[in-house]
Amino acid sequence: MNARRTREAVFLRWLPLIIISIFVLLPIYWAIATSLKTDAGILQRPVQYIPNPFTLENYSEAWVASNFSLYFLNSLKVSLASVFFICVIAIMAGYALARYKFKGKILFMGMVLCIQFIPHAVLLIPLFDTFNKVGLVGTLTSVALVCITLNFPFITVLMRGFITGIPYSLEEAAQIDGCSRFGGVVRIVIPMLVPGIVTCGAFSFIGIWNEFLFSLMFLSDASKYTIPIGLRMMQGEYNVEYGALAAGAIIAMSIPVLLFAYLQKYLVNGLGGAVKG
Amino acid sequence: MKKTETATPALVKAKKKRNLAPYLLLLPPVLLVLIFMVYPIGYVFRLSFYDYNPVMPWLNGFKGFGNFVAIITGSEFWQAMLVSLKWVFWEVILQFTLGLIIALLLNQKFKARGFFRALIFIPWAMSGVLTAVLWNLIYNQNIGILNDLLMKVGLIETGKAWISNPSTALPSLILAELWRGVPFFAISLLAAMQSIPTELYEAGKIDGANRWQSLIHITVPQLKETIVLTTLLRTVNEFNSVDLIYSLTGGGPVGRTTTVSILLANQATKSTNYGYGSAMSVICFIILAIFAVIYLKITRFGKEEN
Incomplete structure (x- = not known):
């Protein structure tokens, strides 16, 4: 019986888990290893599985020579600005959806859902044309505006859930004590909503940090590139510098992976089937 | 009598005023959607x-x-449609199957469960471009690791150019996207599994159901809604996906990986x-x-x- 148990644990738990973990980690490990190798080490045969000699040269090359410091800053600007506005919009709309009964609620939810189905590539031409007409093409603002529009719907639904979780009686009590409805929201709801806002913010940040298609279409000047565009351009070069590319990839993944570490527990416990595209 | 008459319009007014608030709150997102x-x-x-x-x-x-x-x-559009259908079909089937296996594994109770969960879900946070870079480093004929590993195991004899070979380009892309897409299913299915009441399994045990039977007769039916939701959403996602294919193959070689969205x-x-x-x-x-x-x-x- 005991032997059978052990065998079961090995074949139904540890073996598959380890195989899957290797599958998940291999690309990440390989990028880290490549980023720490010298140019000779990268090309060396037989393959160097562990970097030797070990160097940080590629990181400084990616950060300085390949301009990742600039792309990092641009990505940060777009992401933070978008996340701020998304959270403001989502709190307002989420509050309306959580606390009011009104005509058109289902219509709004339907609209939110439909947005998930719109192929982003469809929007490329008309949005490019529109931004071109108002002189916004090539600016980070144009990317941020699109990111806000594409990401707020899901975040609004999420925020609605968080607001529903805060008892309305607390707001009523504040109103009895002389608070206006708005005052009640600011003093009661917002402070209690902080964990929800952080989660929503982290969630939308990952999506926007990774945005590629519209940035590629709108940003033509290298001084405005975001990280995904910088990576793409490096990869498309005639003579790809793989060490610096791998270092760039590690820099690019650092922030989303850290945010993910914060979100991951919540992902399974709270979000359930809630969906990130 | 007179009192109620005066009260009614006031009440109506108050109600009207209150009803305007949600519309004002929803105005900014609606405007964004209208404009963009x-x-x-x-x-x-x-x-x-x-x-x-x-x-x-x-x-x-x-x-x-x-x-x-x-x-x-x-012929351009129809060719791309064929690639899209292959792409979506394999992605949804494989991501779902592997996602379900992972969810079942992580739904067991054991030490280090949290550790494996965090580890296996990491690709969820990665972008398409980033996935393309990571897998490019794996597939690359000169600096990649895949050829070396496969040669060591004895599966191939000489190194292959996985991405530029017309017959391996699409499967290579499918594997890379699988890597990134599995956590979506695993997360959604695991969350749904955790909300299945344990009494159902206890009742199943009393009726003499083995592990396989309780999977087929309890878990899967309970997950039905999540399965429908996630597979459909993922179908649309994959149909629309551009980033990874665009960065890894750009639709080539000779259009073998040009989906409709890439087109x-x-x-x-x-x-x-x-x-x-x-x-x-x-x-x-x-x-x-x-x-x-x-x-x-x-x-x-x-x-x-x-």
Whole structure:
């Protein structure tokens, strides 16, 4: 019986888990290893599985020579600005959806859902044309505006859930004590909503940090590139510098992976089937 | 009598005032959607009936259904559609299957469960471009690790150019996207599994169900809604996905990995024949709208809102 148990644990738990973990980690490990190798080490045969000699040269090359410091800053600007506005919009709309009964609620939810189905590539031409007409093409603002529009719907639904979780009686009590409805929201709801806002913010940040298609279409000047565009351009070069590319990839993944570490527990416990595209 | 008469209009007024608030709160998102989604889509519909090319403006003009006819009678679109169907089919099937296996594994109680969960879900946070870079480093004929590993195991004898070989390009892409897409299913299914009441399994045990039977008769039926939801959403996601393919193969070699979405993105970013590109967008949009309707019917989304 005991032997059978052990065998079961090995074949139904540890073996598959380890195989899957290797599958998940291999690309990440390989990028880290490549980023720490010298140019000779990268090309060396037989393959160097562990970097030797070990160097940080590629990181400084990616950060300085390949301009990742600039792309990092641009990505940060777009992401933070978008996340701020998304959270403001989502709190307002989420509050309306959580606390009011009104005509058109289902219509709004339907609209939110439909947005998930719109192929982003469809929007490329008309949005490019529109931004071109108002002189916004090539600016980070144009990317941020699109990111806000594409990401707020899901975040609004999420925020609605968080607001529903805060008892309305607390707001009523504040109103009895002389608070206006708005005052009640600011003093009661917002402070209690902080964990929800952080989660929503982290969630939308990952999506926007990774945005590629519209940035590629709108940003033509290298001084405005975001990280995904910088990576793409490096990869498309005639003579790809793989060490610096791998270092760039590690820099690019650092922030989303850290945010993910914060979100991951919540992902399974709270979000359930809630969906990130 | 008089008192109620005066009270009623006041009440109505108060009610009206209160009812205006949600609309004001929803105004900013609705405006955003009107400006950056509804208007552009209308614009695409209009443009699809025109010859519109910013580089050759002297040719611009109304074209009727000309663009649509050109797309439907040409081979480019249908070839891309075939690639799209293969792409979506394999991604959804493989991601779902592996996602379900992972969810079942992580739904067991054991030490280090949290550790494995965090580890296995990491690719969820990665972008398409980043995934393309990571897998490029794996597949690369000169510096990659895949050839070396496969040669060590004895599966191949000489190194292959996985991405530029027409017969391996699409499978290579499918594997890379699988890596990134599995956590979506694993997360959703695991969450749904954790909300299945344990009494159901206890009752099953009393009835003598073994592990396999309780999976088929308890877990899967309980997950039905999540499965329908995630597979449909993922179908749409994968149909629309551009980033990874665009960065890893760009649609090549010889169009073997050009999906409809890649064709669309190439139309927008590389060609200036906007009328033709718009007509293709309209066709995609209609295909996905049909999907959306089916999706709404199956999941009956929003019904509980009443």
